[in-house]
Amino acid sequence: MRLSQMLWVTLREDPSEAEIKSHKLLLRGGYIRRITSGVYAYMPLMWRVLQKISWIVRAEMDATGAQECLLPQVQPAELWQESGRWETYTKAEGIMFSLTDRSNHKLGLGPTHEEVITAIARDMIRSYRQLPLNLYQLQTKFRDEIRPRFGLMRGREFIMKDSYSFHSSEASLKETYSVMDQAYCNIFNRCGLKFRAVDADSGAIGGSGSQEFMVLADAGEDDVLYTDDGKYAANVEKAISLASDLVPSAFTEYQKLLTPNTETIAKLAEVLKCSATQILKNVLYEVTYDSGITVLVLVSIRGDQEVNEVKLQNELVKVAENYQGKAVLALKVPDPESQKAWSSQPLPLGYIPPNLDDAYIAKNPRVNSKFLRLVDQTAVDLKDFVTGADVANYHVVGANWEKEFPLPKLVVDVRKAKAGDRSVHDPTQTLQTARGIEVGHIFQLGTKYSKAMGATYTNENGEEVPLIMGCYGLGVSRLAQAAVEQSYDKDGIIWNVAIAPYHVIICVPNVKDSAQMAVAERLLTELNQAGIETILDDRDERAGVKFKDADLVGIPFRIVTGRSLAEGKVEVVNRATKEANNIAIEQVVDSLLAEIFPK
RNA sequence: CGGGAUGUAGCGCAGUGGUAGCGCGCCUGCUUUGGGAGCAGGAUGUCGUAGGUUCAAUCCCUAUCAUCCCGACCA
Numbered sequence: 290m291r292l293s294q295m296l297w298v299t300l301r302e303d304p305s306e307a308e309i310k311s312h313k314l315l316l317r318g319g320y321i322r323r324i325t326s327g328v329y330a331y332m333p334l335m336w337r338v339l340q341k342i343s344w345i346v347r348a349e350m351d352a353t354g355a356q357e358c359l360l361p362q363v364q365p366a367e368l369w370q371e372s373g374r375w376e377t378y379t380k381a382e383g384i385m386f387s388l389t390d391r392s393n394h395k396l397g398l399g400p401t402h403e404e405v406i407t408a409i410a411r412d413m414i415r416s417y418r419q420l421p422l423n424l425y426q427l428q429t430k431f432r433d434e435i436r437p438r439f440g441l442m443r444g445r446e447f448i449m450k451d452s453y454s455f456h457s458s459e460a461s462l463k464e465t466y467s468v469m470d471q472a473y474c475n476i477f478n479r480c481g482l483k484f485r486a487v488d489a490d491s492g493a494i495g496g497s498g499s500q501e502f503m504v505l506a507d508a509g510e511d512d513v514l515y516t517d518d519g520k521y522a523a524n525v526e527k528a529i530s531l532a533s534d535l536v537p538s539a540f541t542e543y544q545k546l547l548t549p550n551t552e553t554i555a556k557l558a559e560v561l562k563c564s565a566t567q568i569l570k571n572v573l574y575e576v577t578y579d580s581g582i583t584v585l586v587l588v589s590i591r592g593d594q595e596v597n598e599v600k601l602q603n604e605l606v607k608v609a610e611n612y613q614g615k616a617v618l619a620l621k622v623p624d625p626e627s628q629k630a631w632s633s634q635p636l637p638l639g640y641i642p643p644n645l646d647d648a649y650i651a652k653n654p655r656v657n658s659k660f661l662r663l664v665d666q667t668a669v670d671l672k673d674f675v676t677g678a679d680v681a682n683y684h685v686v687g688a689n690w691e692k693e694f695p696l697p698k699l700v701v702d703v704r705k706a707k708a709g710d711r712s713v714h715d716p717t718q719t720l721q722t723a724r725g726i727e728v729g730h731i732f733q734l735g736t737k738y739s740k741a742m743g744a745t746y747t748n749e750n751g752e753e754v755p756l757i758m759g760c761y762g763l764g765v766s767r768l769a770q771a772a773v774e775q776s777y778d779k780d781g782i783i784w785n786v787a788i789a790p791y792h793v794i795i796c797v798p799n800v801k802d803s804a805q806m807a808v809a810e811r812l813l814t815e816l817n818q819a820g821i822e823t824i825l826d827d828r829d830e831r832a833g834v835k836f837k838d839a840d841l842v843g844i845p846f847r848i849v850t851g852r853s854l855a856e857g858k859v860e861v862v863n864r865a866t867k868e869a870n871n872i873a874i875e876q877v878v879d880s881l882l883a884e885i886f887p888k
Numbered sequence: 889c890g891g892g893a894u895g896u897a898g899c900g901c902a903g904u905g906g907u908a909g910c911g912c913g914c915c916u917g918c919u920u921u922g923g924g925a926g927c928a929g930g931a932u933g934u935c936g937u938a939g940g941u942u943c944a945a946u947c948c949c950u951a952u953c954a955u956c957c958c959g960a961c962c963a
Contacts (some may be wrong), residue, residue: 553963833923
C-alpha cells in the first residue's frame with residue numbers, strides 16, 4: 290500500500306471533542322471519524338487493527354473448539370418478552386434501540402444475543418449427546434447508552450465477540466468457563482495488554498459467577514480493588530472486605546442532643562467528638578419496579594461506610610415480587626423535588642432515624658405506603674449508637690437496637706468495599722485500588738434463559754431438562770482503544786506488533802530522488818512477500834512531516850531510505866524505543882523477520 | 889433524566905448591533921528536502937436551526953437541535 294493513494298488525514302491539533310489520550314490519538318491519526326454521538330466510522334488503518342484483533346480472537350476461540358456463526362442484529366420483541374427483558378431493555382434506562390416494522394411488529398437491534406441463541410438452542414439441541422456446545426460470533430452490537438463517551442470506549446455501536454455455551458451439567462459449564470478464562474488471558478496477552486481478571490457483578494445479563502477482564506489504565510471507567518498477594522481482585526461493584534473495627538461508643542445513656550448543622554456524618558462526628566463507626570446512617574433511596582410500583586427504601590448502615598448501589602439493587606431485585614415486579618427499572622437517591630412529590634411533610638434531612646414514620650408517605654398513592662427498611666450487616670452490631678432524632682437539628686445518642694429502635698428484618702450486605710480495607714481471604718492484606726477498562730466479561734448463566742424460554746433437551750435418563758448455559762463477551766473495538774490508552778508517548782500511538790495496522794512503514798525522505806524511491810519500492814515488495822505488512826510513505830512531503838506522521842500512527846518499525854543509502858544501508862527505527870540502526874539493504878528482510886516474528 | 893459548557897472556514901480558535909478574522913491545513917508557482925520548511929499569490933463561511941426585537945442581528949431575546957463534560961454521590 291502506498292500512502293499517496295490512501296484516504297488518510299492526520300490532524301496536528303487535538304480535536305476539541307476528545308477528552309482522553311487514546312480518543313485524541315485515534316482521531317488525530319485518522320483512524321476513526323465520529324458520525325454521531327457514540328457512533329464511529331472505522332477508517333482503513335483502524336479496520337486493519339480491528340481485523341488483527343478479530344483474528345487473534347478467532348484463533349483462540351477456535352482452539353477451544355468453539356464454532357463461529359453469525360446471528361441476526363434485528364430481533365423480534367417476542368423473544369425478549371419470553372426472557373422477560375423487553376421491558377427492562379427498552380423502558381426507562383433501557384439500552385435497546387427498538388423500532389416498529391411496516392406490519393406493526395416490534396423489533397429491537399441486538400445489544401446482546403442470549404435470546405436469539407437460546408431460541409436456536411431450543412430448536413436444535415434435543416439430546417445430551419449434542420452437548421457441550423460453544424458458539425461464538427464477531428459482530429456489531431447496538432446499545433443506546435445513557436452516556437456514550439471517550440470514542441470507542443463506550444459507543445452506541447461497537448464490535449463485540451460474544452459466545453454462548455450449552456451444557457448438561459454444572460461441572461461441564463465450569464469446565465468451559467475455565468477454558469474461556471484461559472482463552473481470554475491468551476487473547477489479551479497476545480494483544481500485548483496489561484490486564485487483570487476480577488470478580489464481577491453479573492448485572493442485567495443475570496446468572497451466577499462472573500469475571501471481568503480489566504485493562505489497567507487511569508482513564509478506565511471501573512474501579513478495581515485487589516490485594517498485592519494476587520489472590521483477590523474484584524470490581525468495586527462486587528468487592529467484599531472487612532470493615533474497619535468498631536470503636537466502642539462513649540454514650541452509655543440514651544438522650545436527645547441539639548446538634549445543629551450536622552447534616553453530614555463528618556460534621557456530626559466532629560461535633561459529638563465520636564467515631565463515625567458509632568453513628569447509624571440512614572440513607573433514603575427511591576426504587577421503581579417494572580410493575581410500576583415505586584418504593585421508598587431506607588438503608589441503615591454504619592456511618593463510616595457507604596452504600597454499594599449495585600449490591601443494593603441486587604437486594605431490591607430479590608424482594609421485587611413483594612411489589613408484583615421482576616426487575617428494577619430505576620434506583621436513585623431522591624432529590625428535594627421528587628421528595629415533595631410523595632412526602633406529606635418535609636423530611637428531617639440529615640436527621641433521619643431508622644424508624645422514620647411511614648406516615649410521611651402513607652397518604653400518597655404514587656408510592657408504596659410503607660418504607661422498605663434494610664440494615665447493613667455492619668450496623669447490626671452497633672451498641673449505644675448515634676442516629677437521627679427525626680427532628681431537624683437533633684440527634685439521639687446511646688441508642689440500641691430493639692430498645693429504642695426495632696432492628697429491620699432484612700439484614701443485607703450492601704456495604705461498599707474501599708481501598709485500605711482489610712481483605713477477607715487474609716486480613717493482613719489490604720485492598721489496593723486501580724482503574725480499569727472492562728474489555729471482557731464471562732458469565733456462568735445457568736438456566737435463567739433456558740428456563741424462561743423453554744430451551745430443554747433430553748438427558749441420559751430420558752428426562753426433559755433445561756439447558757445449562759454460559760456466555761462470554763469481549764469488546765473488540767473497545768479493546769483496540771484500550772490498547773492505545775495503555776501504550777502511547779508524546780509523539781503518538783505505540784502499537785504492539787500483533788495488532789498494529791502495519792508492521793513497517795517505509796519513509797522516503799525525498800521522493801524526487803530516484804535512488805531513494807528505487808530502494809523503497811524494492812523493500813516494499815520484498816517485505817510484503819516475506820509476510821511483513823509494509824506500507825510506503827511515497828507522499829511528496831518533507832521528511833519531517835513523514836516522521837511525525839509515522840510516530841503518530843505508531844507503526845512498530847520505520848525504514849528510512851535516506852542518507853545511509855550511500856553505504857548501501859537503510860535506517861531502521863523502532864517506534865517504541867526510538868532505537869535506530871543502519872542495516873544493509875539485503876539484510877533488512879531477515880532482520881525485521883527476526884524482530885516481528887521472534888522464535 | 890438532572891447539572892454545566894460549547895456551536896463562527898477542513899481542524900484549533902478570535903471577534904463585533906453596521907453582512908467576519910487569525911494560526912494550521914487546502915490550491916497555484918518558485919525555492920527547499922532527515923523531525924510538522926520559506927517566499928509570493930489564491931480559494932473556502934446559509935456565523936447550528938427557527939422565530940423575535942431593531943433602520944440594521946453572527947452578536948441582544950425566545951425556542952429548538954447538536955456535541956462535549958459532570959452526576960446518577962449517601963441524609
